[in-house]
Amino acid sequence: MPSLANYRIVNVSHETHNTFSWQLTPWSGEIFDFTPGQFVMLHLLNPDGTSQAKKPYSIASSPLNKKYLELAIKVQGNFSGQLATLRTEDLVGVEGPFGAFTYQPQKHKQVVMLAGGIGITPFISMIRYLSDAALEDNKIWLYYCNQTEAEIAYRRELEELGRQNPNLTVTFSVDRCLIEGCPGWYGEVGFIDSSKIEEHIGDYKDKYFFLCGPPAFIQIAEGIIKNHNVPPEMIKKEGF
Numbered sequence: 001m002p003s004l005a006n007y008r009i010v011n012v013s014h015e016t017h018n019t020f021s022w023q024l025t026p027w028s029g030e031i032f033d034f035t036p037g038q039f040v041m042l043h044l045l046n047p048d049g050t051s052q053a054k055k056p057y058s059i060a061s062s063p064l065n066k067k068y069l070e071l072a073i074k075v076q077g078n079f080s081g082q083l084a085t086l087r088t089e090d091l092v093g094v095e096g097p098f099g100a101f102t103y104q105p106q107k108h109k110q111v112v113m114l115a116g117g118i119g120i121t122p123f124i125s126m127i128r129y130l131s132d133a134a135l136e137d138n139k140i141w142l143y144y145c146n147q148t149e150a151e152i153a154y155r156r157e158l159e160e161l162g163r164q165n166p167n168l169t170v171t172f173s174v175d176r177c178l179i180e181g182c183p184g185w186y187g188e189v190g191f192i193d194s195s196k197i198e199e200h201i202g203d204y205k206d207k208y209f210f211l212c213g214p215p216a217f218i219q220i221a222e223g224i225i226k227n228h229n230v231p232p233e234m235i236k237k238e239g240f
């Protein structure tokens with residue numbers, strides 16, 4: 001059963017110029033069990049500890065990490081802007097876990113993850129889990145799209161995990177290079193398309209497709225996948 005509890009911010013990291021991550025620990029008790037891909041409702045608290053407002057945020061940490069819960073937040077509007085003003089030792093309300101956008105290693109042996117922008121967060125949890133749990137019979141291809149190189153959150157960690165883990169293939173893609181040029185860029189350039197995905201995953205057969213990002217990204221990615229006759233039951237999606 002999802003529960004609402006107070007969590008303390010124990011660490012704040014800047015992932016990019018507009019995205020930060022928090023490590024959170026429960027004020028009392030332990031972190032709840034969850035499945036990679038699930039999200040929490042994050043509550044901003046009033047001075048008296050009551051909930052002021054709430055929004056959903058995917059969990060970025062691995063379920064095997066019992067030390068802290070990690071969230072990554074892109075500053076976009078009012079709520080995330082208020083979250084950005086909080087500091088270590090501040091308290092927030094965490095309610096969860098929720099959601100069915102989940103990675104189940106027994107079932108999802110081969111997964112292509114298509115991430116748009118901050119839609120990377122549930123995949124970070126899944127990829128960390130792949131490594132933490134040393135899942136040797138599972139394969140993940142991550143295709144991670146951003147407008148610019150500067151917006152790639154968790155870049156160093158993903159590069160490192162991709163190097164270490166033969167079951168993980170990481171591809172970054174940016175679309176702004178076409179206009180601005182990106183010296184030294186080794187990833188893909190331009191919008192996501194069928195042939196670019198195919199180049200990195202081999203073929204579309206017998207693979208699950210997990211899509212996460214803004215609704216427009218999901219729509220394009222889903223269109224590409226459906227053109228390859230991937231059955232609907234092998235497609236999972238979460239729009240942010």
Ligand SMILES: Cc1cc2nc3c(=O)[nH]c(=O)nc-3n(C[C@H](O)[C@H](O)[C@H](O)COP(=O)(O)OP(=O)(O)OC[C@H]3O[C@@H](n4cnc5c(N)ncnc54)[C@H](O)[C@@H]3O)c2cc1C
Nearest residue numbers: 055056057058072073074076077078079080081118121240
């Ligand atoms: C299941 C789920 C998981 C999620 N996980 C994450 C996560 O891990 N990390 C994350 O960062 N987000 C995540 N989100 C999104 C998150 O819940 C918030 O929606 C997000 O932080 C934006 O909220 P906000 O109040 O800051 O922005 P909003 O105020 O809702 O603004 C959102 C966008 O609308 C624009 N906008 C707002 N008002 C106007 C206006 N009047 N005119 C024109 N444009 C306007 C803003 O500029 C901004 O681009 C998730 C969402 C879902 C559903």
